[in-house]
Amino acid sequence: MTLVVIGGVAAGLSAAARARRIDASLEILVLEKGAQISWAACGLPYYVDGRVRSLEELVVYTPERFERERRIRVRAGAEAVAISHARREVVLAGGERVRYDRLVIATGARPKLEGIAGLPQPNAFTLHTLEDARRLREFLASRRPRRAVVVGAGYIGLEIVEALRTQGLSVTLLDAGGTIAGREDNFLVRAVSQHLERFRVSYVPHQPVRAIEPDRVAGFPCDLVVLATGLKPNVELAQEAGIEIGPTGAIRVNERTETNLTGVYAAGDCAETTHLVTGGPVWQPLGTTANKMGRVAGANAAGRRERFPGIAGTAIVRLCGLAIGFTGLSAARARAAGFDAAAATITAGDRPRYFAGRPTEIELVADRRTGRLLGGAVIGEEGVAGRVNVIAAAVSRALTVEEFQFLDLAYAPPFAPVWDPLLVAAQQLVREL
Amino acid sequence: MTLVVIGGVAAGLSAAARARRIDASLEILVLEKGAQISWAACGLPYYVDGRVRSLEELVVYTPERFERERRIRVRAGAEAVAISHARREVVLAGGERVRYDRLVIATGARPKLEGIAGLPQPNAFTLHTLEDARRLREFLASRRPRRAVVVGAGYIGLEIVEALRTQGLSVTLLDAGGTIAGREDNFLVRAVSQHLERFRVSYVPHQPVRAIEPDRVAGFPCDLVVLATGLKPNVELAQEAGIEIGPTGAIRVNERTETNLTGVYAAGDCAETTHLVTGGPVWQPLGTTANKMGRVAGANAAGRRERFPGIAGTAIVRLCGLAIGFTGLSAARARAAGFDAAAATITAGDRPRYFAGRPTEIELVADRRTGRLLGGAVIGEEGVAGRVNVIAAAVSRALTVEEFQFLDLAYAPPFAPVWDPLLVAAQQLVREL
Structure with a gap:
C-alpha cells in the first residue's frame, strides 16, 4: 500500500x-517541487525585519532528517504535472510515473498577480517562498531603499509594513478595497488606519494597482514594491485530473478531506473547508488549518475515519505593536449570510487601571433571532490572541451571547481587569439584542 | 419598593x-460596615510591593460619588447585626432598623485564623482589607524586616511571596497541605516548587502552623509573618435569620441567587454557587464571581428573572514572572467527583522557536467514558490567561477533547506557534482516552 x-x-x-x-x-x-520542505512561511516577514537571523531557522526538517526520523521518503525538486487516477499514477515533470494507492494533494497556493503589468521588476517582490525572503532582504541590505510601496493590506501586507518600518523605510500601503486583513469591520479599519498614521505609514485604501513601474506604483514614487495582493489556490493539477473545484475556487472535499475521487484527499491552502458559523464552504489559506486538515487527510489515507469539522475563520496579525485578531463573522458578513446581525463595540482596559491597563477594543456580533454569538474582533496590545481564541471557541460551539457573558474567565491584576473586556462587550451586546 | x-x-x-x-x-x-466601599481587594498585594502608589488608586468609588452618579444611598460604617425577615427589617449595630422589600446579602468572607495561637502580634498580618495593606506596607517601610514567613500557598500567599521578594526579603512559604493555589495537580505543584526555588523562596509543604511567636513561626525564624490561610464566608447574620447554609458552608442560593427566604438574595464571597463541570455546589470566593453573581442578584431583586449559571473554577495567579492558571477539575478532583479521568501533560513553546518561544506547560483532564473535557491547568510566562480561558469556555460548554483539538485558534509568530500548546495537549489526551 503506497501513499503519495x-x-x-x-x-x-x-x-x-x-x-x-x-x-x-x-x-x-x-x-515536493521546491528544493526545501517543512519551512515556516509565516516566519518570512521576521526574516525580512532581521529578527530571524538565517533562513535555516525557518526550516524545521530537511528531507534527509524527515526521512531518517519519520521513515518517509521525500523527493525534493520533484514536480507533479499530472494525475492519472484511472492508473493511480502521478506523472512528474520529465515523464516519470509514480504509483499510488492513496493520494494526498497539498499543492498549496501562490501569489495572485493577475492584472498587474510590468512584472517582474528587480525591485518588485512577493513574500511567498524562502527565496522571495532572501531576495528581499538582500535587496534591503545592498540597495538601501528609502521608500517602499506595499500593495495589499492583508496579513502579509501588514507584516511587511511592520518589517519595512522597523528597517526605517518610509512606507505607503495601497489596497484595492477598503478592508484590513480581509475584514471590513468599521471599527477595525478605523483603529488600524489610525495606528498606521501614528507609525507614519501612508495608507491609501481603494487604490487599485494595474502596473508596476520602475520608480513608482499607481503614482506613488518608490524604490521598492512588495506585492501582497493575496493568494490563489494551486488547483490546476487536481482540476485536470477530474477533481471537483468548489465555489470558493479551491478543491472541494468532504468532511474527511476526501475529494470526489475515492482515495484522493486534499488539504491545506489548495482545499476549501466548512465555515463553522455559516455551515457553507470557505477558503482561508492559513498554516493552522493546513496542519490540522493535513493531519486528518493523513489519518483517513491511512485507513482511519476522521473528520475535519471546519474553521471559525480565526486570524491574528501584529502591526507595529498592535495586535489585530478576529474570528467568525463580521456584522456585514453575518448579514450577507442571512443572519439578523447585531453588533456591539466597546473599549476597555486590558488590565486594571492601577496595573497600567491599556485600552483594548472589542466588537462582538450576534444573531438577533437566536442570540447566537457569530463572531468578533479584538484590537489591543496585550491579551488579544487569548481573547480572540475565547470567541473562537464560543462561536465554534454556537454559544449565545447570554451564555458568553457568564464565562468564568481568569482574573488577577497582572492579566485582566475583574470584568474582562470580553464580558463587557457581551453585556453591551445583550442590551442590543 | 426598597432594596437593601x-x-x-x-x-x-x-x-x-x-x-x-x-x-x-x-x-x-x-x-457597608467598613469606612470605604468599592475597593479592589485583588490589588492589595500590588500596594504592598509598591507598584500601586496609594491606596486611593484601589478605591473605585467613594460613597459620595456612588450616590451622585448612581443615585444609590450608601451608608458606610453601618453594620448589620440582625435580619428580621418577618418584619422585613435589617437591624444595625446601635439598634436602628432599616426596612426592606428585597434584600441582597453580600457580606463577603474573612480570613480563617482558627487554631492559630498567639494572635494578634505587631509583626503578624493578614491581607484582607485596605487597612491590612496599609499596616503591612508601613511595617515594611519603618521596620525594614529581613526575613518573612508566609503561611498558606493560596493565591494571596503566592502574591505576597512575590511582593516580599520584590522588596528584597528572604521568604519562607509554609503550607499545611501540599497544594498550590488550592490545586493538587502534580505537575503544577512541581513546576511552582521549582520556580519558588529558582527565586530562592523556601517552600515547606505539609507544615501546619499552630502558633505565631514573636520571632518565629513553626520553628522558622522571621521578623514578619503574613497569614494567608484562606477565607471563610460571613454567613452568621444570614444563618441567624433562618437562611439555609449549603454543604460548602456558604449561603445556599438557587440559580437566581435567591436564598430560601423569598425576596432575599445572596451573592459573592458569602454565597455558594454551582460548579459547571460537577453540577454540584461550590464555594470559591473570587471577585469575578462576586461581580457576576451580584449583577444577577440585583436584576432579580429589581424584578427581572435572570439566572447565574455557575462557575468553572477558573483562577490565575502570578508568581515572580510565572503565570499559573487553571479551570475546571484536576484529575484528582475529577476522580473524586465520579469521572473516569484521564490526563495528559505536555510542554510546548508558547511561540515559535524562531520567535523566542518559551516553554509553557499544560495539563488537560477528560472523562474516558464521554470524552468530555473536564479541566486544565496552564503554567508559563506568556499567554497563560488566554489559554486558560479557552479551556474555561470549553469545559463550561462540555466540549469533548476530540472537538477541542480542532479549535480554530489564532496564530501568528508573535503570539503562538502554528500548533498551539492547547492543541498539542488535546492531541496527547485524545491518545490517552
Missing part, C-alpha cells in the same frame, strides 16, 4: 507524518 | 448598580 503526498510543507508533511504514526507498514512518498 | 444591600464591595455594589439600571424608581440603600 504532493506537497512537502504544512498540510503535506502533517498528512505524511500522521499516516506513518497510524500505519508503520505504509509506503509513504512525499513529492 | 448588605455589603458595599464587589457583589453588593454590582447588585445595587444593576438594580438601579433596571428600575429607576427603586429605593436602594447599601449598608
Whole structure:
C-alpha cells in the first residue's frame, strides 16, 4: 500500500507524518517541487525585519532528517504535472510515473498577480517562498531603499509594513478595497488606519494597482514594491485530473478531506473547508488549518475515519505593536449570510487601571433571532490572541451571547481587569439584542 | 419598593448598580460596615510591593460619588447585626432598623485564623482589607524586616511571596497541605516548587502552623509573618435569620441567587454557587464571581428573572514572572467527583522557536467514558490567561477533547506557534482516552 503526498510543507508533511504514526507498514512518498520542505512561511516577514537571523531557522526538517526520523521518503525538486487516477499514477515533470494507492494533494497556493503589468521588476517582490525572503532582504541590505510601496493590506501586507518600518523605510500601503486583513469591520479599519498614521505609514485604501513601474506604483514614487495582493489556490493539477473545484475556487472535499475521487484527499491552502458559523464552504489559506486538515487527510489515507469539522475563520496579525485578531463573522458578513446581525463595540482596559491597563477594543456580533454569538474582533496590545481564541471557541460551539457573558474567565491584576473586556462587550451586546 | 444591600464591595455594589439600571424608581440603600466601599481587594498585594502608589488608586468609588452618579444611598460604617425577615427589617449595630422589600446579602468572607495561637502580634498580618495593606506596607517601610514567613500557598500567599521578594526579603512559604493555589495537580505543584526555588523562596509543604511567636513561626525564624490561610464566608447574620447554609458552608442560593427566604438574595464571597463541570455546589470566593453573581442578584431583586449559571473554577495567579492558571477539575478532583479521568501533560513553546518561544506547560483532564473535557491547568510566562480561558469556555460548554483539538485558534509568530500548546495537549489526551 503506497501513499503519495504532493506537497512537502504544512498540510503535506502533517498528512505524511500522521499516516506513518497510524500505519508503520505504509509506503509513504512525499513529492515536493521546491528544493526545501517543512519551512515556516509565516516566519518570512521576521526574516525580512532581521529578527530571524538565517533562513535555516525557518526550516524545521530537511528531507534527509524527515526521512531518517519519520521513515518517509521525500523527493525534493520533484514536480507533479499530472494525475492519472484511472492508473493511480502521478506523472512528474520529465515523464516519470509514480504509483499510488492513496493520494494526498497539498499543492498549496501562490501569489495572485493577475492584472498587474510590468512584472517582474528587480525591485518588485512577493513574500511567498524562502527565496522571495532572501531576495528581499538582500535587496534591503545592498540597495538601501528609502521608500517602499506595499500593495495589499492583508496579513502579509501588514507584516511587511511592520518589517519595512522597523528597517526605517518610509512606507505607503495601497489596497484595492477598503478592508484590513480581509475584514471590513468599521471599527477595525478605523483603529488600524489610525495606528498606521501614528507609525507614519501612508495608507491609501481603494487604490487599485494595474502596473508596476520602475520608480513608482499607481503614482506613488518608490524604490521598492512588495506585492501582497493575496493568494490563489494551486488547483490546476487536481482540476485536470477530474477533481471537483468548489465555489470558493479551491478543491472541494468532504468532511474527511476526501475529494470526489475515492482515495484522493486534499488539504491545506489548495482545499476549501466548512465555515463553522455559516455551515457553507470557505477558503482561508492559513498554516493552522493546513496542519490540522493535513493531519486528518493523513489519518483517513491511512485507513482511519476522521473528520475535519471546519474553521471559525480565526486570524491574528501584529502591526507595529498592535495586535489585530478576529474570528467568525463580521456584522456585514453575518448579514450577507442571512443572519439578523447585531453588533456591539466597546473599549476597555486590558488590565486594571492601577496595573497600567491599556485600552483594548472589542466588537462582538450576534444573531438577533437566536442570540447566537457569530463572531468578533479584538484590537489591543496585550491579551488579544487569548481573547480572540475565547470567541473562537464560543462561536465554534454556537454559544449565545447570554451564555458568553457568564464565562468564568481568569482574573488577577497582572492579566485582566475583574470584568474582562470580553464580558463587557457581551453585556453591551445583550442590551442590543 | 426598597432594596437593601448588605455589603458595599464587589457583589453588593454590582447588585445595587444593576438594580438601579433596571428600575429607576427603586429605593436602594447599601449598608457597608467598613469606612470605604468599592475597593479592589485583588490589588492589595500590588500596594504592598509598591507598584500601586496609594491606596486611593484601589478605591473605585467613594460613597459620595456612588450616590451622585448612581443615585444609590450608601451608608458606610453601618453594620448589620440582625435580619428580621418577618418584619422585613435589617437591624444595625446601635439598634436602628432599616426596612426592606428585597434584600441582597453580600457580606463577603474573612480570613480563617482558627487554631492559630498567639494572635494578634505587631509583626503578624493578614491581607484582607485596605487597612491590612496599609499596616503591612508601613511595617515594611519603618521596620525594614529581613526575613518573612508566609503561611498558606493560596493565591494571596503566592502574591505576597512575590511582593516580599520584590522588596528584597528572604521568604519562607509554609503550607499545611501540599497544594498550590488550592490545586493538587502534580505537575503544577512541581513546576511552582521549582520556580519558588529558582527565586530562592523556601517552600515547606505539609507544615501546619499552630502558633505565631514573636520571632518565629513553626520553628522558622522571621521578623514578619503574613497569614494567608484562606477565607471563610460571613454567613452568621444570614444563618441567624433562618437562611439555609449549603454543604460548602456558604449561603445556599438557587440559580437566581435567591436564598430560601423569598425576596432575599445572596451573592459573592458569602454565597455558594454551582460548579459547571460537577453540577454540584461550590464555594470559591473570587471577585469575578462576586461581580457576576451580584449583577444577577440585583436584576432579580429589581424584578427581572435572570439566572447565574455557575462557575468553572477558573483562577490565575502570578508568581515572580510565572503565570499559573487553571479551570475546571484536576484529575484528582475529577476522580473524586465520579469521572473516569484521564490526563495528559505536555510542554510546548508558547511561540515559535524562531520567535523566542518559551516553554509553557499544560495539563488537560477528560472523562474516558464521554470524552468530555473536564479541566486544565496552564503554567508559563506568556499567554497563560488566554489559554486558560479557552479551556474555561470549553469545559463550561462540555466540549469533548476530540472537538477541542480542532479549535480554530489564532496564530501568528508573535503570539503562538502554528500548533498551539492547547492543541498539542488535546492531541496527547485524545491518545490517552
